[in-house]
Amino acid sequence: MLISAFVFGLLGSFHCVGMCGPIAFMLPLNRTNTFIKISQITLYHLGRLLAYSMIGLAFGLIGKSLYLFGFQQQLSVIIGLLMIAVVLIPYQTFSKYNASKPIFKIISKIKSALGSALKKKTPETFLTIGFLNGFLPCGLVYMAVFAAIASGNALSGSLYMALFGLGTIPLMTTAIYFSHFLKGTMRQKIQKAIPVFVVIIGLLFILRGLGMGIPYLSPAPIQEVVSTSMDCH
Numbered sequence: 001m002l003i004s005a006f007v008f009g010l011l012g013s014f015h016c017v018g019m020c021g022p023i024a025f026m027l028p029l030n031r032t033n034t035f036i037k038i039s040q041i042t043l044y045h046l047g048r049l050l051a052y053s054m055i056g057l058a059f060g061l062i063g064k065s066l067y068l069f070g071f072q073q074q075l076s077v078i079i080g081l082l083m084i085a086v087v088l089i090p091y092q093t094f095s096k097y098n099a100s101k102p103i104f105k106i107i108s109k110i111k112s113a114l115g116s117a118l119k120k121k122t123p124e125t126f127l128t129i130g131f132l133n134g135f136l137p138c139g140l141v142y143m144a145v146f147a148a149i150a151s152g153n154a155l156s157g158s159l160y161m162a163l164f165g166l167g168t169i170p171l172m173t174t175a176i177y178f179s180h181f182l183k184g185t186m187r188q189k190i191q192k193a194i195p196v197f198v199v200i201i202g203l204l205f206i207l208r209g210l211g212m213g214i215p216y217l218s219p220a221p222i223q224e225v226v227s228t229s230m231d232c233h
Contacts, residue, residue, distance in 0.1 A: 004201050005147065005160045005201030009167020011194050012140040023114065023133055028121045040126045040175060047130020052157045052165040055134070055141070056148040063149040079150040083143055083202035087195040110135055126163050134165070143198055150205055172220050188204020 027044060030036040066075050110132050117128045134141075144164040148157035 002163055004158060004204065005144065005163035006167040008140075008144065008147075008197060008201060009164040010170065011167075011197055012143075012164075013168040015138075015140050015194060019175060021172040023118075024172060026118050027126065027129065029176075030121075040123070041173060043094050043123060043126035044133075045165075045172070047127040047164055048131075048134040049063020049134075049165040049169075050160075051131045051218050052141070052144075056151075056158040056161025057154050059145050059148040059156075060151055060154040060160075061206060063151055064153045065129065066149075067152045072110065074211045075152075076150050077206045078209075079146045080202040080205030080207075080209065083146055083205065086139075086143065087202075089226035135179060140194075141164040143201075146202065147205070 024112070027040065030042050063075065114132045116128060117125050118134065140163075144161055146161050151157045151160050
């Protein structure tokens with residue numbers, strides 16, 4: 001599952017460039033000193049990773065509370081079904097029930113803070129821009145959040161989101177240096193592959209939740225393992 005987080009970020013970064021690319025292109029980078037420019041880009045990515053990790057931590061805690069109530073297997077199945085549903089159900093249907101509408105004021109404040117930060121060139125500015133960038137609405141981040149909830153604890157949720165963020169770094173960095181890289185059929189092909197990969201991750205969560213006793217892929221529920229161990233004794 002953790003490997004899937006990095007791969008998800010890697011493939012999904014083509015979508016991220018389209019959504020967050022304008023922010024990356026507007027970074028007030030130092031164009032004369034290569035070392036300073038690299039350090040500024042690094043701080044920007046660290047800010048995004050920090051935001052993603054905090055989001056994963058929060059939703060991982062939610063997953064842990066559900067696990068404590070005995071919903072381990074059911075939660076994994078539900079998350080898998082949700083991920084598949086988001087891919088299969090037309091976007092127009094979701095737009096009618098947009099859950100982000102009640103928090104538009106918060107989003108507008110984040111955008112305003114981003115606008116102010118983009119006018120500065122201090123080192124902490126790039127960390128701030130990346131951090132705020134990480135909290136902007138994004139469909140792929142929502143998918144990763146589903147997985148963070150299903151991870152079952154705060155640490156795993158935070159790690160999942162951090163690995164997702166790490167996966168987005170290579171292409172986001174390339175886009176900052178070479179904006180023409182965004183053009184071409186390759187980007188379109190990979191964007192088409194993203195929903196397929198989301199469905200695969202969803203199926204993995206469903207298999208894990210079913211507890212079919214398949215090592216690493218669909219391990220048996222803990223209760224069954226304990227029961228079997230007691231029977232052997």
